[in-house]
Amino acid sequence: MRKILLVAAVFLASFAPAVDAYASQTATVVSPKRPLNVRAGSAVWTTQLRTLPHGASVAIACQVKGQLINQGPVRVTDQWDRLTDGSYVSDAWIRRPATPIPACGPAAPVAPAAVAAAAAVTTTTGTVASGRTPLKARTGPVHTAALIAALPSGTPLTLVCQQRGENVAGSQRVTPMWDRLPEGTYVSDAYVRRTATPPPCTAATQPVAAPAAPAADGAWTSPLPGFRARPGFRTAGNPNHIGVDIMSFTGTPIHAASAGTVVEVVCNIEAGHSCDETGSASIGGCGWYVKLQHAGGISTLYCHMVRKATVQPGQKVKAGQILGYVGTSGNSSAPHLHFEVHINAPPTNPQNAVDPLPFMRTHGAPIG
Ligand SMILES: [Zn+2]
Structure with a gap:
């Protein structure tokens, strides 16, 4: 029964001339430290239209998938609530009854006048x-x-x-x-x-979708274009280091080194610590990481991301597609990408790790 109702709601939404055609649900803003930003779209880099104080009441029309927000006090979510005036707030900051909120239809009825007025002030x-x-x-x-x-x-x-x-x-x-x-x-x-x-x-x-570095499918490309890896694979001083480190800046996009499938999106850290905190040399683990499986039994690993990757397990990615952003989570003392290449994978283990510098050089994408 619920399914039929939901279909009807989406159907109505796509043809409705205004958002208030939705039955709205009343909810409460939970943002004790600072006012909640109300935006023109479902991501924090969209235009800020106004703010709402802690405890303010809002009328939610429907929900859309948008930027993952993991700093809100209510939940970690990529759902954004569209309010009845067409503006958006992250659902991470909204306390509401357990009643499901319908998904928004394909229409995106953001009031253009409101966006234009706000854009003039805030962009x-x-x-x-x-x-x-x-x-x-x-x-x-x-x-x-x-x-x-x-x-x-x-x-x-x-x-x-x-x-x-x-x-x-x-x-x-x-x-x-x-x-x-x-x-x-x-x-x-x-x-x-x-x-x-x-x-x-x-x-x-961070943007949801940023341009992929130009690279053909099947080709290899640097995971951090413009930045150089220093030699460091399994050195005498650090025999367990089975990758190379590419020093960079927090927030720099990390690109898939080749086309493949996302097989792991994981927080790998010593018990008692969080991947969402700045790491340190005394904490074990590679922090937020992504593992890709490529053709020919090759697997690549990308560690120490600033937060959970923007890709999902099972997702197909193209060479150069953005996986996440540089950070310093886990066993890391400065923002960098720890990059591993494994052959004859799966599984990936220390025995089948190869030095990424010659590997990438012979695949036409030198990183050293
Ligand atoms: Zn490393």
Whole structure:
């Protein structure tokens, strides 16, 4: 019976002229430390429309899948509640009756006027000021990261947030800050003319979908384009180290080294610690990690992510697809990617780990 009702609700939703066609459910904001942001979409980098204080009452029309929020006091969830005016709040901050909330239909009735009005106030905009040379938009905050686009001087930009990366002396300033664009690419802030400073990129402001580094299916590509691994596979001083470490910055996207299937998304850490905390050399475990299975019995492992990966077990990924973001969870004393390659897998074990530096070099994607 419930199934029939749900189908009817979705059917109505797709044809309904306004969101208030839904029967709404009243719920309460749980956000004692700071007001809850109400947004134009189901992710924290969408436009902030207004805030709601702790204890405020909201009318939920339906739910959509969006950005995973793991910092809310009520639950860890990727569900966002669409309110009856078409705005969104993360369900992680909402206390509500156990009654299921219907999934939102395909219509996305965000009030355009409200979004435009809020956008005028909260979005940071800028303009490329790079003279005759176009400004490069890259997959990471460093000039060696894969090039995605070349933006001519004068191009208007929407600046989502700022991330620390390579220091650049440009036309506007000398700065290590890079601006993240809505597509998930980065431009050096040294060449961006702007009147306001974008907010810092945090774990919560990562894009859901960012551009994959250009690589053909079946081909291999660096998991951290632009960053170099140092030799460190099974050294005399560290014989149990069965991968290489690529030093980077927290939040830099980690890419699938080749096409494959996600086989594990795991928090691997010593009992009593959390993968969502900054790790340390005295804690055991590779933190938040992802394992991929590729063709030919090859498996790759990506450790110390800043938080749980954005991909799911069973998911097929393309070469270069973003798996998660650099962090320092688990046995780690600074933000970096610990990268392993195993042959004759599954299973993966210390015996079938190979040195990633020559492996990647012979597969046309040197990382050292
Ligand atoms: Zn390592």
